[in-house]
Amino acid sequence: MLTADLITPRLRWTSTTLTIELLDEQDLRWHQIAGELIALLHNQVGCSFGSWTQALEAYIGDSLNYVVMRGLAKVLSDAATFTPPATHVSPTVIRERLFSYGPVFEARDVFHTQTHSEVVQDAAAELGLSKEEVEAALFADRPSHTILTDAGPPWTPADLLARYNLELTRGVLYWASQLRIDVAGSYKDLWKYLKLFKLMFWATQEAEGYHLELDGPISPFVHATTRYGRAFAAFMPALLLCERWRLAAEVHPPVSFNALTYRLDSSSTLRSHFKRSGPFDSRLESDFAQEFEDKFGGKRGHWLLIRESEVLLLGDTVMIPDFVLIDKQDETRKILIELVGFWHPNYLKRKVEKVRAAHCQHLLLLVYEGLNLAPDAFQDTESEVIFFPRKPVVREVMEAVEAMAERVYGPRVKREKRETKKPRARGKSEKRS
Amino acid sequence: MSKTLFFQGGTLVLDDTGQHEAVPAPFQWVKGRWRCEGYHYGSLLPWIRQQHMRDLVPRWKPLALSLHDKREPHAYQLAALDAWDAASRRGSIVLPTGAGKTFVAIHAISRVGRSALVVAPIIDLLHQWYARLVNAFQTDIGVYYGGEKNILPLTVTTYHSAGDLIAEHGQEFKLIIFDEVHHLPAPSWGEAALMAPAPARLGLTATYPGEHEQTNGRWRVDELVGPIVYSQRIEDLLGEQLAYYRTQRVRANLTESERASYAADHALYMGYVRSHNLQRSHGAGWLRELMRLSTFDREARSALLARQRILRLLAGCQGKFQVLDELLREHSDEQILIFTENNAVAYQIAARHLIPVISHETKSAERKHILEAFQARQYRAIVTSRVLNEGVDVPEAKVAIVLGGTAGAREYIQRLGRVLRKVENREAVLYEVIARGTIDEGKAQRRRRGQEEMPNAHR
Numbered sequence: 001m002l003t004a005d006l007i008t009p010r011l012r013w014t015s016t017t018l019t020i021e022l023l024d025e026q027d028l029r030w031h032q033i034a035g036e037l038i039a040l041l042h043n044q045v046g047c048s049f050g051s052w053t054q055a056l057e058a059y060i061g062d063s064l065n066y067v068v069m070r071g072l073a074k075v076l077s078d079a080a081t082f083t084p085p086a087t088h089v090s091p092t093v094i095r096e097r098l099f100s101y102g103p104v105f106e107a108r109d110v111f112h113t114q115t116h117s118e119v120v121q122d123a124a125a126e127l128g129l130s131k132e133e134v135e136a137a138l139f140a141d142r143p144s145h146t147i148l149t150d151a152g153p154p155w156t157p158a159d160l161l162a163r164y165n166l167e168l169t170r171g172v173l174y175w176a177s178q179l180r181i182d183v184a185g186s187y188k189d190l191w192k193y194l195k196l197f198k199l200m201f202w203a204t205q206e207a208e209g210y211h212l213e214l215d216g217p218i219s220p221f222v223h224a225t226t227r228y229g230r231a232f233a234a235f236m237p238a239l240l241l242c243e244r245w246r247l248a249a250e251v252h253p254p255v256s257f258n259a260l261t262y263r264l265d266s267s268s269t270l271r272s273h274f275k276r277s278g279p280f281d282s283r284l285e286s287d288f289a290q291e292f293e294d295k296f297g298g299k300r301g302h303w304l305l306i307r308e309s310e311v312l313l314l315g316d317t318v319m320i321p322d323f324v325l326i327d328k329q330d331e332t333r334k335i336l337i338e339l340v341g342f343w344h345p346n347y348l349k350r351k352v353e354k355v356r357a358a359h360c361q362h363l364l365l366l367v368y369e370g371l372n373l374a375p376d377a378f379q380d381t382e383s384e385v386i387f388f389p390r391k392p393v394v395r396e397v398m399e400a401v402e403a404m405a406e407r408v409y410g411p412r413v414k415r416e417k418r419e420t421k422k423p424r425a426r427g428k429s430e431k432r433s
Numbered sequence: 434m435s436k437t438l439f440f441q442g443g444t445l446v447l448d449d450t451g452q453h454e455a456v457p458a459p460f461q462w463v464k465g466r467w468r469c470e471g472y473h474y475g476s477l478l479p480w481i482r483q484q485h486m487r488d489l490v491p492r493w494k495p496l497a498l499s500l501h502d503k504r505e506p507h508a509y510q511l512a513a514l515d516a517w518d519a520a521s522r523r524g525s526i527v528l529p530t531g532a533g534k535t536f537v538a539i540h541a542i543s544r545v546g547r548s549a550l551v552v553a554p555i556i557d558l559l560h561q562w563y564a565r566l567v568n569a570f571q572t573d574i575g576v577y578y579g580g581e582k583n584i585l586p587l588t589v590t591t592y593h594s595a596g597d598l599i600a601e602h603g604q605e606f607k608l609i610i611f612d613e614v615h616h617l618p619a620p621s622w623g624e625a626a627l628m629a630p631a632p633a634r635l636g637l638t639a640t641y642p643g644e645h646e647q648t649n650g651r652w653r654v655d656e657l658v659g660p661i662v663y664s665q666r667i668e669d670l671l672g673e674q675l676a677y678y679r680t681q682r683v684r685a686n687l688t689e690s691e692r693a694s695y696a697a698d699h700a701l702y703m704g705y706v707r708s709h710n711l712q713r714s715h716g717a718g719w720l721r722e723l724m725r726l727s728t729f730d731r732e733a734r735s736a737l738l739a740r741q742r743i744l745r746l747l748a749g750c751q752g753k754f755q756v757l758d759e760l761l762r763e764h765s766d767e768q769i770l771i772f773t774e775n776n777a778v779a780y781q782i783a784a785r786h787l788i789p790v791i792s793h794e795t796k797s798a799e800r801k802h803i804l805e806a807f808q809a810r811q812y813r814a815i816v817t818s819r820v821l822n823e824g825v826d827v828p829e830a831k832v833a834i835v836l837g838g839t840a841g842a843r844e845y846i847q848r849l850g851r852v853l854r855k856v857e858n859r860e861a862v863l864y865e866v867i868a869r870g871t872i873d874e875g876k877a878q879r880r881r882r883g884q885e886e887m888p889n890a891h892r
Contacts, residue, residue, distance in 0.1 A: 099789045217443055
């Protein structure tokens, strides 16, 4: 995380808006500096944090680019691992022992018959260490004495410049009191990260995608708190995973008395370092998807199984059912499927509350019976629930799906054109429904 | 369906309650639910009980505490505690400095007997609370601040970190104690008090904020903590708290090479500041302007680097170490505190003379050990940068040595007033070690002026 002194020199502002002077990632001069700093860090593997700091200051010298250089170095050292050096005797023990003699001096006098060197020598002998070991271990637990054991990811200069620009942007969000986001397309991870960073949001559906207002629980009761800035900053790379988005942040940087607006949208060249989530969260889900694919997938059925593509907006939270089944011949026929596997009781309680709040007739819940769940837990829900002793049996699930689709959307209309195209598939699915 | 009340990030949220249902005043309809700030919890309790709702807020635990501090409370301390009890354990106790506010708080924790959180203004005071609570209850005490985060049923935090702690764990504490409660009106500090649902609340201070100070900030202390339940006049107990000491200035000479590099850097630095009229054009913000210029103006960058070299040189010039050496020998049977300008010099002195160092890196347990061993005279001296500060109980020291020091006048006086105590009729001494013929002299002058503005602080 970049500190304010590394961020503020890169800010530009008017009376209402704030912009950041990001580095030009194509500029070869910056590439050279980034490359030299990466090499500098790699040369320091095995050396102390203090030594890295000194090497860095020597490299920077009287350069006018010192703010950028320190910023790049901060990104590098934040991603690296510094480990406390191993000592035979704990530094605390050594200090307690040595300091009970102090103050000592290099030269002897009437009141101080033992010199510094003799005291250290004696203490070392008592502790079974050499004099040099004692001196090295005395403050070995200070952060500046930690050893660079891992230089972090294999940075290229381009990576480092991109990450620095991202960190500058996140840095501005430390000072944010509220974010307004419009987003469309591939937002599954967005919801996941919103929850992860415990941000409070209010989402409304737009013609395309969603509009979100983000702040924290106490925000409505205080004037523009920046308490949630760190969470906004932590969350920000998740936004970059979306296809199209627009961000407007109300920020209160130390350079301005007024609140300023900082804007960013998907035309930005910023890159996220967050990984897009894998397709499945649990074994239960991947097994279900695999079994569906084997028995009903491809041309074998008329349903298409899609993973976590529907978002049920529930005001200050969302529910993203594990799967959506879409009728290949009529895409308005959709059945949502949520697997309720083994989870913590609190998680289940919230899940039941969400299902109730969703008032959703085309949601099918598949519940693992071994769960310590009272049978009437779901009784007020409008959704359908099937209990399974071990794991969902796909055949039974699909029977329920067909019945549910008929109840919610009416009987399927056969389409002759598709029938002739996919005779085998239709035949099979008919047999099963 | 029965209503549910739960705690969310410093707020109380009502579940299963529609927008058109009648709810008490503090609740507001925000983002689809009735919500209010955590601190209303105590006053909402009668209504919560009457509604037979599921109250998921309290997560505090009963504490089996035994009080190992066997000192009997003074009559005024008991009176203060009784008054607080009578006010439903909500309100502030105003006692002069040195009248044992911490002791009162320890008894309050013992009386409530449930998980408690103490909020202190600065880390030094957090460490001090930690030490006092460990000694009083002989149990593990949690600390929560930038350097250490360990939450236990009895935990100490700072106003700065309290917001994060309370947002996550606020419902785990039934009692919250605000040390130096007059700091509460400050915006970000008051937020922590606003978010805490603890029904039992105790404010401690020697100087309760005046009406204008409370309305200047965003929050009234009475509203967040409760009214003043007990107040003892400051004059009654003051007087003996003032220090009796003399100040002696010692000038150290720069070596020849130090003098040469000082002169060159000073000329470079002051030359730029003067020729660009920075002080006249930017007033108090001139240094920030110099920093801004230094990212594109090579001369400004050189001037800024020269300034940094000067400060580093003066903080650790050889002459000062020599003077320190002599003073340590001279006062070889007295308790001595040494203040340095930066951490590097403090650690240098610690290694050179084998004396314990306290810095912001020092953890609570070691700091407690150092201060206690100093009090027990196992340690003769402590060296510190600037972490022993306002309001911290440093055990009796006869001698303080300040090596340079750019700290502000207020900080200086706080150090003088608290650190040195007249012991057995022997005068305490504060040595101010400055580099002769350098900007140190000007700084010391400024400090003295600040000191004279508060005549009572120095006798």
